[in-house]
Amino acid sequence: MTKLSVNINKIATLRNARGGDVPNVVEAARKIESFGAEGITVHPRPDERHIRYADVKDLKPVLTTEFNIEGKPIQQFIDLVLEAKPAQVTLVPDAEDAITSNAGWDTIKHKDYLKDVIALFKSHGIRTSIFVDPVKKFIEGAAETGADRIELYTEAFAVNYAKGDKNAAKPYAECAELAHKLGLGVNAGHDLSLENLKFFKDNVPHLAEVSIGHALISEALYLGLEKTIHEYLKLLK
Numbered sequence: 578m579t580k581l582s583v584n585i586n587k588i589a590t591l592r593n594a595r596g597g598d599v600p601n602v603v604e605a606a607r608k609i610e611s612f613g614a615e616g617i618t619v620h621p622r623p624d625e626r627h628i629r630y631a632d633v634k635d636l637k638p639v640l641t642t643e644f645n646i647e648g649k650p651i652q653q654f655i656d657l658v659l660e661a662k663p664a665q666v667t668l669v670p671d672a673e674d675a676i677t678s679n680a681g682w683d684t685i686k687h688k689d690y691l692k693d694v695i696a697l698f699k700s701h702g703i704r705t706s707i708f709v710d711p712v713k714k715f716i717e718g719a720a721e722t723g724a725d726r727i728e729l730y731t732e733a734f735a736v737n738y739a740k741g742d743k744n745a746a747k748p749y750a751e752c753a754e755l756a757h758k759l760g761l762g763v764n765a766g767h768d769l770s771l772e773n774l775k776f777f778k779d780n781v782p783h784l785a786e787v788s789i790g791h792a793l794i795s796e797a798l799y800l801g802l803e804k805t806i807h808e809y810l811k812l813l814k
């Protein structure tokens with residue numbers, strides 16, 4: 578069984594567009610949980626362009642499923658995670674000015690840094706995961722940091738699968754096998770969708786969790802528009 582953790586960054590993006598509190602991210606997270614999702618993921622960025630640090634603090638006491646906080650371990654992020662004490666922290670090497678995550682860690686170059694941060698989070702009972710590209714030496718490097726899990730960065734898979742590449746999941750399958758052998762749990766995320774998820778799941782072993790946001794929230798609009806429009810039309814009769 579692979580767990581679904583829903584990334585609610587995009588709900589905050591919509592909320593922020595009007596400066597008010599609609600949609601309310603806490604209410605949305607509660608509904609997502611009540612519909613069966615097994616986790617809530619947030620990825621606060623220093624500019625707080627979507628989910629804000631304050632949202633993370635509001636979410637923590639009300640969530641009943643696994644809370645996963647993703648981000649670059651700058652001091653402000655470390656303090657937030659230690660205060661919120663989520664089930665899992667996923668370390669992502671966010672580049673400055675990037676629209677979204679665009680690479681995994683070089684776990685060899687940053688091994689000592691990652692080791693220290695991971696030891697700190699683990700000493701507070703927080704499960705740790707490292708965002709990595711499907712490259713074997715980076716999986717081996719991740720194991721040496723003491724991390725509990727890796728999160729495979731799936732953008733390349735999504736792009737190649739959309740082009741019809743039947744081998745799009747192959748490097749992921751090999752890295753998942755290696756991670757499992759090295760005692761690491763395997764998560765995955767980025768640009769997974771209703772279109773590509775089944776193929777990924779069927780071809781990549783040991784998949785403990787996927788975190789999905791952008792496509793899932795977009796698909797929820799398509800799937801929910803009909804009912805919503807009917808509700809409005811009823812009011813206008």
Ligand SMILES: CC(=O)[C@@H](O)[C@H](O)COP(=O)(O)O
Nearest residue numbers: 586620647669677678766767
């Ligand atoms: C690590 C990862 O792939 C996701 O957390 C993704 O980066 C979401 O972040 P944005 O919502 O800022 O695109």
Ligand SMILES: NCC(=O)COP(=O)(O)O
Nearest residue numbers: 584766767768788790791
């Ligand atoms: N860790 C990946 C994530 O949380 C969601 O990424 P995306 O589905 O918004 O691309």
